[in-house]
Amino acid sequence: MFGPFSIDTIFPAFPQMGAQLGADKLAMQQTISVYLLTYAAMSLVHGPLSDALGRKRVIFAGLFVFMLASIGCALAQDMGTLLLFRALQGLSAGVGFIVGRAVIRDVFHGDDAQRLMSQVSMIFGIAPAIAPIIGGWLLGWGRWPLIFWFLAGFSLLLLASITLWLPETHPPAARMKVAPAHLLRDYFSIALNPRFQRLALAGSLNFGGIFLYIASAPAFVLDLLRLNEQQFAWLFLPTIGGMTLGAFLSGKAAGRVSGTRLSALGFAFMGAGVALNVGYNALADAPAVPWAVLPMSLLAFGVALIFPILTLSILDMYPRQRGAASSLQAFSNLLVNAIIAGLLSPLLSHHGLHLALASGAFTLLGWLFWRWEMRVSRREPRCAKDAPAMEPTDQL
Template identity: 30%
Template sequence: MTSPKSLLATAIIASLVAIGPLSTDMYLPAFPVLMQSFNADINQVQHTLSIFLIGFALAQLIYGPLSDRFGRKPVLMGGLLLFLLSSVAIVFAESIATLSTLRLFQAIGGSAGPVLGRAMVRDIHGPKDSARLLSYISTAMAVAPAAAPILGGYLTVWFGWQSIFLFLAAYGVVGVMLLGMSIPETAPPGSHHIISVSNLIKNYTTLLKHRTWRWYTLSCSFVFAGLFSFLSGSSFVIIDFLGYKEEQYGLFFALVVAGFMIGTLIAGRLVRSIGINRLMGYGSLVAVTGGVTMAALAIAEVHHVAAIVVPQMIYMMGVGIVMPQSMAGALAPFPHMAGTASAFLGFIQMSFAAVIGVLVGHYHDGSPLSMALSIALMGILTLVSFLRLSRASSDEDDDDNEIGQTETV
């Protein structure tokens, strides 16, 4: 087995966390093709993405407590097996309804990667270093979603949309092999408590009553919902409205992900010197700048791909700064139920994103307007949540401030 703190172990955990963005980003260029293949409308195709997030969110509520009881590794292995089997089954889907149902099962399996990957980082590196490691892991795993739409576009053109899900199945196979051979159990000794409904309710109530946990979670959820607004609407805007090809969409998406990578690199370098909260404040301002700029250009009817890609790059820099810090801040006070805390955060995050995705699809009129307004609103709500977090942090006990939670902009 590999040492949990080794570079190889960190890379494997990053690859498992990347299952989420891979499963959403890789098939985005195939949305117009799916409409034609299944004779479906935009809402039906977008539903395959929203139902994935719903399954992703709900499953995390199960995986977190299960991993706190039985350990991270066996629960993660079971999720990966379900992910790869459902990915293979999707290849044989004959209707958009079947595709949506199988995407639900794919999400239930795939959600084990991100929720337990975050918990494993907290197990291995503790509260102080987990924010820095999550930032660097986010940087590394951003390579996958940056390349995913490009690869997905070419796979769709060359082999059809089914090849995307065969690739995801193969990714799951590799994940199972690496996890089984290289990663030891990371859950702390003495954390395997018996699962009961009363204990789960008690744990979730404890989290909801924790003021800084609430605002860290909402900051993370709002900024991610803005990203998901782009995921839900960008392929229709760039491919259908602006007339670019599927493989070109992937290149534009890679530019957007580059903004995310820049944000995570900045966060990884600065978090120790300026603290989590101050960094989140700067990230929130960056996200607001990008979202409001895109909305203003859409309202002014500036219909050019740069009016979408450049503001979204700026917004994604904010996402890259805010998300790793908010996740680390939310998990820091709960070492003995990091799985549950990570799961509940993920549930709220994905639920917000699913609702926003449905709304973007419902109000989509062919133009970038509904997508841009949604991104701007999520950026503003991220900033509001940060301001409330700063106020809540000042009232917390010293034990909750050990990673710099009292620092503000």
Template identity: 30%
Template sequence: MSVHAGAPVERRLTGGILFLLAGLAALGALATNIILPAFPQIGAGLGVTSQELGLTLSSFFIAFAIGQLIVGPLSDRFGRQWLVLSGLAVFVIGSVVCAMAGTLSFLILGRVIQALGACAASVLSRAIARDLFEGEALARALALTMIAMAAAPGFSPLLGSALEGLFGWRITFLVVAGIGAVLALHYARRIGETHPTDRRVTLSAVAVAAAYGRLAADPRFILPALSVSLVIGGLFTFFAAAPALMMSELGLSGLELGLYFAATVGIVFTAGFLAPRLARRQGLRAVGLFGIALALAGGLSMFAVAAAPSISSFTAAIGLYLFGMGLINPLGTALALQPFGQQAGLASALLGFLQMGCAALGASLASILPMPPHVSLAFLLTTGSAIALLVFLPVVLSNALSAPKSTGH
């Protein structure tokens, strides 16, 4: 049943809402991961190298990051529904442009259009979750969303490899266009508007810029948001480095790379399943800190096996990183968004900008650092996780210092 403007919002996490949140949140990663196994074939078809195809990733991340800054405040002012549907329509158009591309420039153009549509879906998935839930319920909703959405980027390379083998690489873009259309239909028929008119805020461009500035200066937002973004940026860096690392260095085929990604889904599933349960016992901050520490341990483990990398040693290291990421992602996101219910779109937009900004930086550095792919990936994951740990520590300490005071209320 649709939620109309001005009506009470639904507070129960149903399967339909979960499907929508997961689909919207996963769309960008799906559109990127599904083409990774086909990089050699795309390069051969367009007459470019796999390294040059890296531009299709970095351009996507940059457009995705910037677009969210515009979509977020617009949704706080005018509501979520028309932006979700418009974004999905733009995504479908961009996917068709990619499918028709005959040159690298045309493919990059399609990827930028894709990103501008997918960014609306991604940022508004978090804003819609914040519209509907709060507190522990918000953390649970985000954790369940992350569990569900992990299947899309995890299994999409396997789907992409199968589609490319049967029909050629262009069909993958038409498939993601179809997924975007299905999400739009589901949203229009089953979800509707979740941001009532009485909660909307009117902001000029100057006011929006000032609001972003206040958010960026507010430690309640920026510390957990930056911590999550650094770890999520490492995940997308792994995606960007995977074709060169696992197909060129470790000798996996496109199908084997797809199977590998699919096998890692269980790690993120498990972490996302445990995150809210552990948080109820130990607190959001303590479990979030533990997640970042695990991600850092995964990055350091890559250095330990850098001299002679193998599938087993690399899997152990990246598995540790992914488990830590699966813990901090929903919990850190909940911490960042919880204090800003009336500005959920704007806060989610800035969080998405930070995440995709870190992803763009990591993907770019992974391709230009003068190191072997496995060494550059280890360096970037370790550095990002170490900075995230330092940034998140004040969040934990501030909570510890305020705890004795809160017990008196």
């Protein structure tokens, strides 16, 4: 939770931070993009390290570095120092989400794995949704450094929880040696696999439709909707509701509804959300609550239905390299998010219709990659598509 949670806890503080540090809105947006870029780069390392050193050790080290980086952000007196420690936060923040998924697949299989991964999907969606709300509350009690002190305390609490209650799920007998040449070979093998590319891009692009609004939240909430720093809930509560309901139904459907049918249902809901969003913004003079934010529920609901299925399909392709596969999938998702936060959001967040059209384009692209995988999977036997080391999966 703490990786995505840290992305946008600071959104409500953008005006206050910009005024104190002498940074304009574009410069403040880079506190998100630099975090995501280092998050994406290090995501390629977290998984293989956990394959070699064990899951618990890597998660613990990442949490400790994140706590120190959060303290550095709280003490920053200029924009350069803040960006430096935000980058350090990004370098360490991926351990929870990336290694955590490998932990789930170490312990659970089949329908049980889908049920638990659905809960992860719900937590992953809730984290960036409640973060700006908490950030707004904290601003009511103090100035912006309080947000980073909160993140430091949050990571300390997680460190204690990991120490006391998380078992090691990757025993020494199953671990792989840290060999850069072998790691690069594994990454090239995974990244060049056409099936991995289709599944990873389907997931990254369909989540991108929601993340565009998350990354644009300061401009969307404060400038377009003309709300204040304590009213970010108007954007994020519909997202929380849709994500929670979708994750709940995905877990309940495990073993009862096929992955193909559930994915099709998820994309159908996302398509309905895109149509409502574009239609409203094309007709409205100016976006306003609640109609400008209700389509987020449908988008989030669809993402939560699809996420566990796509993720398990990728992890099951590489039973002995789940950490590496999880890392590369996360890298794909984070790279798309970094492009959205650093490039697209500053360009599009000044107009509601521009945001709606771009969000719809991401959803459409995600659906096209998913349809491509469906066509290929019907034409070719799974064993012919995957390398000999891979195990087949019936999730799609």
